[in-house]
Amino acid sequence: MITPILLCGGSGTRLWPLSRKSFPKQFADILGEQSLFQASALRFVGPGFADPLVITGNEFRFIVTEQLAECGVQASGIMIEPEGRNTAPAAIAAALQVAASNPGGLILLVPSDHAVADPAAFRAAVAQGLPAAEAGQIVTFGIQPSRAETGYGWLEAGAVTHPGVHHLNRFIEKPNAARAAELFAAPHNLWNAGVFLAKATVLIAAFAEHAPAILAGVKAALDGAVADLGFTRIEAKAWAKVPEDSIDYAVMEKAANVSVVRFDGHWSDLGGWQSVWQESAQDEAHNALSTHATAFDCENSLLRSESPEIELVGIGLKNIVAVAMHDAVMVADMSDAQNVKKAVATLKARGAKQAVQFPKDHRPWGWYETLILSDRFQVKRIHVHPGAALSLQSHVHRSEHWIVVAGTARVTVDEKVQLLTENQSVYIPLGAVHRMENPGKVPMVLIEVQTGSYLGEDDIIRYEDIYARS
Template sequence: MIYPVLLCGGSGTRLWPLSRKSYPKQFAGILGEQSLFHGSALRFSGEGYAAPVVVTADAFRFVVTEQLGEIGMAPGAVLIEPQGRNTAPAAIIAALHVAAQDPSALVLLTPADHAVEDPAAFRAAVAEGVAAAETGQIVTFGIQPDHPETGYGWLEAGAAHHGGALELTRFIEKPDAETAAKLLADGKNLWNAGIFLARADALVVAFKTHAPAIHDAAAAAFEAARSDLSFTRIDEALWQLVPEDSIDYAVMEKAANVSVVPFKGHWNDLGSWEAVWKEMATDEAGNGLSENATALDCENSLLRSEDEGIALVGIGLKNVVAVAMKDAVMVADMSDSQNVKKAVSVLKEQGASQAEQLPRDYRPWGWYETLILSDRFQVKRIHVHPGASLSLQSHVHRSEHWIVVAGTARVTVDDEVKLLTENQSVYIPLGAIHRMENPGKVPMVLIEVQTGAYLGEDDIIRYEDIYARS
């Protein structure tokens, strides 16, 4: 049995503005309705695979369970990191979690934001690495390159051993263009996919040997973890003591028992808008277009409107990326699309909310988006999932008007509870203890008008919450 570990953090900078810190790329519909997280979970499921272990941040704990539910899956565990500390700490707490159940179990560490065209072929590659992993080898997976890529690290493969696994001669840092061309021509080098297969106890030993400071601090934080609903919260104070590092630097480049399995199928880590463009269907001029985008005399460009109310038109563009959202527009030369994160850094310095926050805010009960925000009033659209409920709460600085536009709402205002259907409304006075619930089997949507001196999201006093939020 292989335990897939989905590493599900991320800063959301490389595919800005669609991907942001509040909702990184693995959760978005980059290449279709299914998210990259959906695809990762499905890719490593079925016969021979246990339910996935997800390592994620507190802000995404309900997102991962909701998205797994959308594809008929449930997590084996959700481990919540208090802060992201790169891949090495995430890997060791996952290994410790699996080792506590079965030290000899195989752990498959994988990012949750890759695109693989043929999942069955990748599972076959994983199967080729099982024999080596069962002997104590740490098996990584290298992608057969088809161009001199400078955005990936590379792997140098040696002679065959342990079935389908090859000796891993060395890790190679992201190269310049000249070096990448030589690596491609050499024929024995692969792109580093950042995916690892190993026995849980072998991973633990590797960390103890090569990264003892990370192992010891992470193990202490893991031992002090507590349960929160169906989640496992790693101890926050002890987690602060864990050194930050990648699993490659901390362990893999130092270990002698590392093998590599080549994968010849199509793979993409979608690390830039150029990478997304290469995955999209294009017109005869090489343009990748979203539903609301139009290209006039354009060549080899990516035009995406992520809002149905925004028509994006490109005229005479060549090798350009343009992505339009309700609150932000990004335009870049295709060759500079890996540098989008620099724009995010500038926006953060300017204090722009668009740097990290999407217009749509996802919550365990659904989502909301601000339609209008002005002095002393705000208008929101609120979407509540069937059976979901907001917390019982009150506000100190604002009153609210709710108008149901779809579905049915069960509304509590102080001691009164009533049902509202479409086109009905209710007033929530300042200070009133209130709650909205969706008792139906279809989504409930309402328009909320807030008025008051302060409209911040922290003006909430919670009395009851089924999601255990404070």
């Protein structure tokens, strides 16, 4: 059995404003009804694969559990990194976790933000690499290139070691245009997908030889790990001392036992808006349009409105990316769309919350979004999952009105508990101890109107919380 390891971090800048630090691209519905994370989890469900192990950040833990539940995948575990340290520490943490319960176990390290058009073909490529992995090789997967790409690292495949498996001669850094053309012209060169198959113990041995400081630091952090609501929370102080590095630099470029399997199917890491345009359905003028986007006399453009309340109209555009959300709009020439990271950095330096904060704020019980924010009042839409409950809390600076618009709410205000259904409302006085719960089997949605001198999320005193938040 192969345990898929879903690496689920990221800064969320390359596909801004749809992707942000608080909600990176793997969780967004970019190419269809499923998120990239959900598609990655489902890609390795079936014979030969164990339940996946997910490694993610603290801020994403409940998004991960929610999206796994939505697509019907059960994780074998969810490990929480106190902070991102690049892929090498995450990879060896997963290997150590698997080896602890199954010393001979195989792991498949997979970024959770890639798009693969034919999951069955990718599983077949993994099966092709299995004999080499069982023989002690670290098997990576090279994508058959379709163009002289400068945005990917490349792999140089060497002699055949097993059927369909080649020795990996070397990793090649992201090339300039001239070098990319040379690489593309040679049939033994492939794109680097960043996917690795190996025995957990083989990967541990590779780290012991080539990255012992990372291995030792991760072991110390795992020794202090604690269970928390079904998550494995890695110890923060030890983790902060672990050297930050990618698995390619730390181990793979130094190891002698690395092989590569060629994957001929369609693959993309969706590394920018141009990639999204290439992967999206297009009209006869090569425009990729969302439901609420309209193009007149446009060519080779991507027009996306992520809000049904915003109709995005393009007129006479050529080679343009335009993405509109409730709180931010991005327009760029297709050739300059990769510079969105610079724009996000500028917004962040200016203190714009849109730089990092997604309009929907996901919580363990559901999510909320701010509809109106003024000096002394705020209006929110709150979505509570079936069976979920917010903490028992009070506020020092604000009072609230709740109006139920869908489902049923069980509301506690001091000593009084009542059920509210659609179109019913309740007032929460300043200082009152209160809680909302969804006792039903369908989502509960309410509109919350806050009034007061301070409306920040830190104006919360919690008395009870099933999610163990302070």
